[in-house]
Amino acid sequence: MVLSVYETLQKLLHRFHWIVPGYIMGGENRLKEKARLRKGISILVATPGRLLDHLKHTSSFVHKNLRSIIFDEADRILELGFGREIEEIIDILGSKQNMSESKENAVSGATGVVRQNLLLSATLNEKVNHLANISLDNPVMIGLDDKKMQSSNKQVTSLDSNEVKTSERSVEVLIASNGEYKLPAQLNQRYVKVPCGSRLVVLLSILKNLFTGEASQKIVVFFSTCDAVDFHHALLSRFPGLSNLQSETGTRELFVGCNILKLHGNMKHEDRVKTFNAFKTEKSALLLSTDVSARGLDFPKVRCIIQYDSPGEATEYVHRVGRTARLGERGDSLLFLQPIEADYLRELKKHGVLLTEYPLLKLLDGFPLYGQKYHVKKFVSIEMHPWVLCLQKSLESFILTEAMMKKLAQNAFCSWVRAYSAHRGDLKSIFMVKKLHLGHVAKSFALKEQPSLVGRSVQKKHTAKRKGEQQRHREGGGLKKKRKT
Structure with a gap:
């Protein structure tokens, strides 16, 4: 800023x-x-x-x-x-x-x-x-x-x-002293209701569709934690997509083909400045960010804002979508919600913010799989859609074979759960950790392991570190005793 x-x-x-x-x-x-x-x-x-x-x-x-x-x-x-x-x-x-x-x-x-x-x-x-x-x-x-x-x-x-x-x-x-927020008329606000375990697949599918349909555009995706930004940035920068889908030259291309940038508070100052200038000057780019980009930053010609993690208070929602539809230009915003979070729409409505639903099934049916296309009537459930199942399997295999990606996914899972439990005030009744299926949360980070195993692996590291410190302390005490004798 x-x-x-x-x-x-x-x-x-x-x-x-x-x-x-x-x-x-x-x-x-x-x-x-x-x-x-x-x-x-x-x-x-x-x-x-x-x-x-x-x-x-x-x-x-x-x-x-x-x-x-x-x-x-x-x-x-x-x-x-x-x-x-x-x-x-x-x-x-x-x-x-x-x-x-x-x-x-x-x-x-x-x-x-x-x-x-x-x-x-x-x-x-x-x-x-x-x-x-x-x-x-x-x-x-x-x-x-x-x-x-x-x-x-x-x-x-x-x-x-x-x-x-x-x-x-x-x-x-x-601003907005009467409690209602006056957003630009040219801002198209939508939400997509996604089961927790299918969130990652749906995000990647929407991004691929956006950059395929209009290659020259800038999009910002908001996450709740720095670890989540790091994980999704590494994933999008390396994930080739379905193993069966290759380019005409026979080489694998990235699933989302664009310049992918990240921005959050834990980055070095030089890296933040470099990212800011790069995204500002690029004609086509994807920025993954925390709320550090929600205020005070003027990014010209941002076409779409995706709020992958809920912003919490309605004021933060308004600040996030304010990165697009600036100076009379058209813009889109998309809010991800789980079915258990549907009451958040009523919270936004209190402030005059109205959203329409995104046609998700229509989007998923548009992706070909081995040359086949689907019929909307046959597959009503998102999590059982063939495209979702196939892409989820490919993501999990990719994370399983990449040790670094698996570690990033585990860190992102832990920080995401902590951030989810930190909602304040009336929002606590909407975003409740007790309502979550943690197995599905792990799936949203392409983890095959149960959350208990993820937590246990992190706990093992802390336990090993603690034992090492205790051992060094005992050895140091023994040396002192020997010197006294």
Whole structure:
């Protein structure tokens, strides 16, 4: 997000050479950042942790002429646990106190720097309200509620008039203040109801269909965990498909033929930047990502968003689908749900989000198997469809013969179950681990082993490690005793 904002600033300011943009963020070389701050920056884009670090330890970071502070995606910043850092930043900058002093100086005729704070948040909650209280003075609220918009517009107009010289206001931007989300009309929202054990086969089939039908397009698939992203990225990058299906040249091709990228928080900073730039410039690519891509990243011309793992709260659903159908362009979104999760559609409906069902059986019937095609009436069950059975068997054989893939699948299975059990609030009654058949969950990662065996293999590693540490500890104690004697 920092790099995206910085690149946009560079484009906007390329004719205004006296306005110098800059950025500081975790993972970058701190000494290089210090040198940039020493030279002087007009507009600074920063992450909370790195900004606080420089405020505390970089003496050449002069901020006495600060005019504006903008807290973008405030709700997300607080969700990620940066609340304490934000409070410390506000204390160091003395933003609220300086605003009051500036106001008093302006009224008395004294010269001083006028300070303006802006808090942008898609949702309001207790933490965001607390941040507003400590950072904003006499805030003006701007939202999508028609009644509030009328009064807010009058107040905002005064910010562009001469009153700015004698009074100081802080602006808080709210989206969807009435509880409903207004999504673009050109966004086609659909859901697909898939049994747990057939999820992987259906995902691969949908991706193959999308890239076969329209080769030049960009698609983002969202997962709940970093391990799941790593597993599916490795699988799609190596899986050749059904052993009987070969190209005309006799060589095996990848099942999904496109540039496959991944993005999540556990990747190195350099790798994240490389992926971001690659997906941004590619005309045709598949990005597998966690919610790190759900906000603040501007990927142009994304054709489709697939939410393979449920986003949880409705707000996260809206942020994810917001990566497509931008600037008036058409876009599609597809939400994967298990039959036991169907009540999630009612949760989305409360916020005005309506989805239509995806014709899955029609898609599966369109895949030829040994030159044969199917009839919809004969195969009603998805998990018993010949294409699903054959592709699932091929996936399991591939995972079984690849030791690295099997390990990635096991890690992804364990992390997925943990993430599934972490849903909060009312969603706990929809996404319940007790309702899951863990054998089918393992199947969705192409594992033939029972979940107990998967868990036991992981447990064995921890047990062996613990025994090794105990053995080393005993040996160390024995040596000490011998030295004493």
